Amino acid sequence: MVSVGIDIGSTATKAVVFDGMVRGRAVVPTGWEPREAGLRAFREALSSAGLREESVSRVVGTGYGRVSLPFSDQRVTEISCHARGAWYLNPDTRAVIDIGGQDSKVILVSDDGSVSDFIMNDKCAAGTGRFLQVMAGILDLTLDELGSLAASSEPVPLTSMCTVFAESEIIGLLAQGTPKGAIAAGIIDAIARRMEGLVGRLEAHEGITFTGGLATNGSISGVIARRLGLSLHVPEDPQIVGALGAALIGCNA
Amino acid sequence: MIHSETFAEIATLKERNLIALKEAREAGRHAVGTYCLFSPTELILAAGAIPVSLCGTSQKPIPAAEKVLPRNLCPLIKSSYGFAVTDTCPYFHFADFLLAETTCDGKKKMYELLGELKPIHVMQLPQIQDEAALDYWLMEIGRLKTRLEREFGVRITDKALTEAIRLMNEERRSLQALQDVCKAIPSPISGLDLLTVLHNRGFSVDRRAAIELVDRFAAELRQMAAAGISPFTESTPRILLTGVPVGVGSEKLIRIIEESGASVVCLESCGAYKKVEQVREGGDPLRAIAERYLKVPCSCMSPNTGRLELVERLTREFRVDGVVDLTWLGCHTYAVESSVLKKHLQQRTGLPFLQIETDYSESDTGQLKVRVEAFLEIVHRSMKRTA
Ligand code: SF4
Ligand code: SF4
Numbered sequence: 313m314v315s316v317g318i319d320i321g322s323t324a325t326k327a328v329v330f331d332g333m334v335r336g337r338a339v340v341p342t343g344w345e346p347r348e349a350g351l352r353a354f355r356e357a358l359s360s361a362g363l364r365e366e367s368v369s370r371v372v373g374t375g376y377g378r379v380s381l382p383f384s385d386q387r388v389t390e391i392s393c394h395a396r397g398a399w400y401l402n403p404d405t406r407a408v409i410d411i412g413g414q415d416s417k418v419i420l421v422s423d424d425g426s427v428s429d430f431i432m433n434d435k436c437a438a439g440t441g442r443f444l445q446v447m448a449g450i451l452d453l454t455l456d457e458l459g460s461l462a463a464s465s466e467p468v469p470l471t472s473m474c475t476v477f478a479e480s481e482i483i484g485l486l487a488q489g490t491p492k493g494a495i496a497a498g499i500i501d502a503i504a505r506r507m508e509g510l511v512g513r514l515e516a517h518e519g520i521t522f523t524g525g526l527a528t529n530g531s532i533s534g535v536i537a538r539r540l541g542l543s544l545h546v547p548e549d550p551q552i553v554g555a556l557g558a559a560l561i562g563c564n565a
Numbered sequence: 566m567i568h569s570e571t572f573a574e575i576a577t578l579k580e581r582n583l584i585a586l587k588e589a590r591e592a593g594r595h596a597v598g599t600y601c602l603f604s605p606t607e608l609i610l611a612a613g614a615i616p617v618s619l620c621g622t623s624q625k626p627i628p629a630a631e632k633v634l635p636r637n638l639c640p641l642i643k644s645s646y647g648f649a650v651t652d653t654c655p656y657f658h659f660a661d662f663l664l665a666e667t668t669c670d671g672k673k674k675m676y677e678l679l680g681e682l683k684p685i686h687v688m689q690l691p692q693i694q695d696e697a698a699l700d701y702w703l704m705e706i707g708r709l710k711t712r713l714e715r716e717f718g719v720r721i722t723d724k725a726l727t728e729a730i731r732l733m734n735e736e737r738r739s740l741q742a743l744q745d746v747c748k749a750i751p752s753p754i755s756g757l758d759l760l761t762v763l764h765n766r767g768f769s770v771d772r773r774a775a776i777e778l779v780d781r782f783a784a785e786l787r788q789m790a791a792a793g794i795s796p797f798t799e800s801t802p803r804i805l806l807t808g809v810p811v812g813v814g815s816e817k818l819i820r821i822i823e824e825s826g827a828s829v830v831c832l833e834s835c836g837a838y839k840k841v842e843q844v845r846e847g848g849d850p851l852r853a854i855a856e857r858y859l860k861v862p863c864s865c866m867s868p869n870t871g872r873l874e875l876v877e878r879l880t881r882e883f884r885v886d887g888v889v890d891l892t893w894l895g896c897h898t899y900a901v902e903s904s905v906l907k908k909h910l911q912q913r914t915g916l917p918f919l920q921i922e923t924d925y926s927e928s929d930t931g932q933l934k935v936r937v938e939a940f941l942e943i944v945h946r947s948m949k950r951t952a
Pocket of ligand 2 (some may be wrong): 637640642656671672810865896898899
């Protein structure tokens with residue numbers, strides 16, 4: 313049985329084709345049309361698997377755009393999908409940290425891969441991928457550069473977690489001549505502190521898998537893990553974990 | 566929405582009662598506005614005055630309130646104040662004076678500002694529910710009695726108090742009977758419609774008529790339940806909502822829960838199940854009133870073990886599958902208490918538990934939906950396990 317999971321996130325749309333193993337995958341930017349992005353990811357993933365639409369028996373949609381996907385057979389929240397995907401890739405997973413574009417979450421996973429509890433950041437962008445992107449933009453760095461600079465520097469403490477205030481704080485630090493590396497480390501520190509709060513509230517400390525777009529950035533995930541003082545398992549392809557989970561739920565694997 | 570003439574009658578009570586209130590005021594009767602469950606309605610009734618609930622559950626007047634109040638304050642307080650300053654709550658408009666209690670910090674300071682708009686009587690509420698506190702609270706109730714007698718030039722007799730207790734107990738009985746209908750599986754009424762009834766009947770001037778109306782509606786619902794008529798099925802997850810007060814205009818979360826496929830069968834909040842506890846009849850009426858009102862399991866009490874017990878009991882009585890705890894942004898007492906409640910329920914019931922922090926605005930509806938849906942995915946699985 314061929315099952316396709318489509319995860320329409322705020323920045324990227326991911327699709328995974330599964331039939332007992334991962335057959336194909338695709339990642340496309342979501343852009344302004346989540347529906348179009350979903351369709352495109354679906355087709356690209358199928359062609360990478362060398363399959364035709366007729367052979368697909370089930371499509372499961374997840375992510376914030378899941379409601380706009382017209383051809384899905386089932387919709388499941390990204391919380392359940394991330395848990396399922398991460399647990400499939402590493403059955404020791406008991407918690408998932410997912411830093412997404414708009415929100416970050418910590419999910420507790422039972423020993424059957426289902427969600428037992430979860431927590432999400434509140435309304436504001438603090439501690440999300442968006443926060444990191446804005447801050448990197450001010451420093452005129454790519455995310456990779458930000459990560460490698462941060463890895464080799466001592467952090468300057470940032471007092472503000474709010475994107476707007478942190479922005480002016482960073483501009484102030486630059487004006488005082490603070491090195492970019494220290495600021496970069498400070499930014500990642502701020503995210504790690506935020507995550508530490510969420511992780512602590514759910515008392516997650518072992519078998520933690522790190523998923524989501526940010527985890528693809530090796531240097532950033534390394535710094536976050538170090539600051540959290542936890543060993544994080546980063547799957548090979550962390551961005552597609554949600555889509556994989558959706559596909560797995562679709563074929564009940 | 567439920568198809569019932571009685572429901573339609575209750576849903577329009579708020580508007581129709583306004584006319585009744587206006588006429589009563591013109592005929593020389595007095596009205597006292599209240600905000601909180603700690604307000605002893607019996608004393609107002611025994612003074613021959615009309616107790617009226619004041620508005621505070623809509624987003625509309627919040628921008629006006631934020632000209633004075635801090636933005637990061639609880640929306641319930643901002644809304645209440647906003648209605649008052651913009652003179653858009655007709656009940657506020659017709660009230661002779663306001664009756665308030667020192668509950669949470671935000672409310673208590675807001676009452677000082679309200680005092681500039683209208684005469685206000687603030688009762689000093691103790692924060693613990695022991696014997697010494699009861700003596701003190703009894704004294705405060707005595708002070709309220711004196712104030713009412715002076716304002717309205719009446720004497721509040723024990724006989725009038727006893728009658729008022731009886732009437733209010735009748736009302737509490739009818740409110741409980743209404744809510745207990747939702748113990749049926751499936752419940753014959755949605756949580757959203759139940760809230761509409763609970764909210765609107767609170768604005769009635771003629772209490773006896775409102776009791777009859779609620780009784781009639783509850784009887785209709787019982788018939789529907791017996792006939793198996795319901796917007797839900799037997800396998801619809803049953804949710805208990807606890808936490809801060811909700812009303813028409815601040816029902817966003819209930820709507821999201823029910824749109825996501827669950828049924829809100831019990832509201833453990835101020836206008837709902839927190840309200841149904843009776844006043845002891847017989848003995849000193851003032852003392853009996855003091856006892857009952859001090860027992861309100863509000864988070865401004867410390868400790869507030871009564872709420873833990875009440876919620877736990879209701880999860881069993883209503884056979885719920887999950888508990889959602891609502892806290893308004895800026896409400897510290899309920900927010901802090903949430904982790905205590907979660908722990909208590911996890912030990913005693915093992916039920917899935919979700920805390921939601923939000924305000925009256927619609928800006929986070931998308932996010933809330935994800936949380937609620939993910940929570941219901943957990944609930945569904947735990948239902949399967951126990952089935
Ligand atoms: S929650 Fe507490 S303070 Fe608020 S209305 Fe209810 S009893 Fe009063
Ligand atoms: S919800 Fe909380 S902050 Fe708001 S009035 Fe009630 S107790 Fe106070």
